[in-house]
Amino acid sequence: MASDTLTSSEYIKHHLTHLTYGRFPDGHWGFGGNAEEIEAMGFMAIHVDSMFWSISLGIFFLWLFRTVAKNATAGVPGNLQNFVEISVEFVDDNIRSVFGEQNNPLIAPLSLTILIWVFLMNLMDLVPVDWIPLLSGLMGIHYMKVVSTADPNVTMGMSISIFFLVLYYSIRVKGPIGFLKEISLHPIPIKAAIPLNMVLESVTLLSKPLSQGLRLFGNMYAGELIFILIALLPFYLQWTLALPWAIFHILIISLQAFVFMILTIVYITQAHKTEDH
Amino acid sequence: MTINLTIFGQAISFAVFVLFCMKFVWPLITEVMRERQKVIAEGLEKANQAERQLEQSSDAAAEELQQAKLKGADLIAQADKRAKQIIEEAKEKAIEEGERLKAAAQAVIDQDVNRAREELRAQVGILAIKGAGRILETTVDIKVHQEMLDKMAAEL
Numbered sequence: 032m033a034s035d036t037l038t039s040s041e042y043i044k045h046h047l048t049h050l051t052y053g054r055f056p057d058g059h060w061g062f063g064g065n066a067e068e069i070e071a072m073g074f075m076a077i078h079v080d081s082m083f084w085s086i087s088l089g090i091f092f093l094w095l096f097r098t099v100a101k102n103a104t105a106g107v108p109g110n111l112q113n114f115v116e117i118s119v120e121f122v123d124d125n126i127r128s129v130f131g132e133q134n135n136p137l138i139a140p141l142s143l144t145i146l147i148w149v150f151l152m153n154l155m156d157l158v159p160v161d162w163i164p165l166l167s168g169l170m171g172i173h174y175m176k177v178v179s180t181a182d183p184n185v186t187m188g189m190s191i192s193i194f195f196l197v198l199y200y201s202i203r204v205k206g207p208i209g210f211l212k213e214i215s216l217h218p219i220p221i222k223a224a225i226p227l228n229m230v231l232e233s234v235t236l237l238s239k240p241l242s243q244g245l246r247l248f249g250n251m252y253a254g255e256l257i258f259i260l261i262a263l264l265p266f267y268l269q270w271t272l273a274l275p276w277a278i279f280h281i282l283i284i285s286l287q288a289f290v291f292m293i294l295t296i297v298y299i300t301q302a303h304k305t306e307d308h
Numbered sequence: 309m310t311i312n313l314t315i316f317g318q319a320i321s322f323a324v325f326v327l328f329c330m331k332f333v334w335p336l337i338t339e340v341m342r343e344r345q346k347v348i349a350e351g352l353e354k355a356n357q358a359e360r361q362l363e364q365s366s367d368a369a370a371e372e373l374q375q376a377k378l379k380g381a382d383l384i385a386q387a388d389k390r391a392k393q394i395i396e397e398a399k400e401k402a403i404e405e406g407e408r409l410k411a412a413a414q415a416v417i418d419q420d421v422n423r424a425r426e427e428l429r430a431q432v433g434i435l436a437i438k439g440a441g442r443i444l445e446t447t448v449d450i451k452v453h454q455e456m457l458d459k460m461a462a463e464l
Contacts, residue, residue, distance in 0.1 A: 053312070070310070078314040085318060089325045093333065100336035105343035119337050139338075140330035148325065179318075184311060188318030 039263055046160065046259045049078040049182065050174040078182055085179040088151040089144075096147070122146055125293060130300045137196075138299055145189070146292040152179040153251060153284035157277055160258045180287075181251040183244065190244030193295050197239070200302035209305070243294045250287045254280050429461045436460060 037045065044066060051063040053076025062079075063069035069076065099115040108116060122143045130138060155177045167175040179185045201210045214232035215225045254276075261272045437457060
């Protein structure tokens with residue numbers, strides 16, 4: 032809903048601007064008052080809204096699961112425990128089918144955290160786009176993006192962490208020499224092709240976190256943008272588009288959380304494979 | 309699309325959440341699930357055992373019943389045999405008794421016949437003497453003719 036003082040493009044731009052705390056060009060730190068100021072901060076800035084929602088939802092997820100885990104009984108489980116166990120079993124099944132039975136204490140909780148956390152962050156997309164920004168506006172905060180996964184920093188932050196994890200496991204499982212061999216003698220197993228192989232394998236390696244992070248970001252950003260565009264319609268027409276899109280979006284947010292988790296499992300599995308010819 | 313410090317913030321919170329999940333969430337839940345699996349497995353095992361036991365005891369009961377039937381049949385056959393035996397024995401005894409009674413009666417009859425014959429013989433002697441006395445018109449001395457009379461009596 033565009034208010035009288037804003038044009039459509041201003042409204043959209045406003046909705047796509049993060050609440051940012053950072054270093055101004057003159058050296059002092061503070062919240063950016065408008066888009067230009069924020070842009071001038073460059074790298075030395077942090078999206079407070081993304082971090083707030085991401086951490087709050089992460090804590091909510093851990094609190095919920097921890098509460099259930101502490102009160103869990105081996106007898107007949109309650110509804111919440113059932114839900115938690117279904118999630119855990121779902122993650123466990125996927126790991127079993129992709130990763131197999133290898134011993135790795137990290138991959139399962141990592142996947143569970145990704146699945147639920149990303150899902151919760153995506154879920155914020157279904158809250159009508161104006162509600163939370165309006166509330167925060169009333170509290171004096173003028174920029175508020177609630178969908179953390181529509182922030183490339185958030186998705187790339189996760190995918191790059193996973194990338195380092197993949198590097199760590201590659202080196203630990205295959206040894207530094209084995210890892211070097213893998214990226215230098217693959218896909219063409221002759222010595223003359225080593226430089227070419229290294230270029231090709233580096234691209235393969237680096238494209239993984241990039242595609243993983245950008246896929247989630249792209250989907251959520253596009254979804255949010257469409258909700259913002261729908262919100263520009265007169266209020267009595269909005270539901271005709273917002274409702275079908277929201278229903279469709281339920282599928283997208285679950286699917287993207289699932290894809291992000293599956294890719295993580297696949298990448299870590301690849302890091303564990305000693306010979307792949 | 310701007311990349312800034314948020315990427316580190318997210319990476320750090322990601323690491324913290326994953327570690328927390330690994331230490332305090334995942335093991336507890338999987339532990340409970342494993343425990344329940346064990347409970348269910350034990351329950352199923354027990355149910356199987358109970359079923360087997362039921363089968364066994366019903367088999368045993370059927371066998372017992374079979375044996376009882378055989379025993380009953382045996383007893384009936386024995387009783388039957390014994391009854392026949394008793395009847396047979398009673399018959400034999402009765403026949404024996406009859407024979408004995410018959411023999412006794414025969415003896416009594418024989419005795420009676422003999423006595424009658426003796427009496428008759430004595431009477432005939434006397435009658436003969438009387439008749440002879442009348443024929444001869446003389447008294448026959450019983451002592452003189454005793455020998456002849458005895459001879460006659462013996463001939464009867």
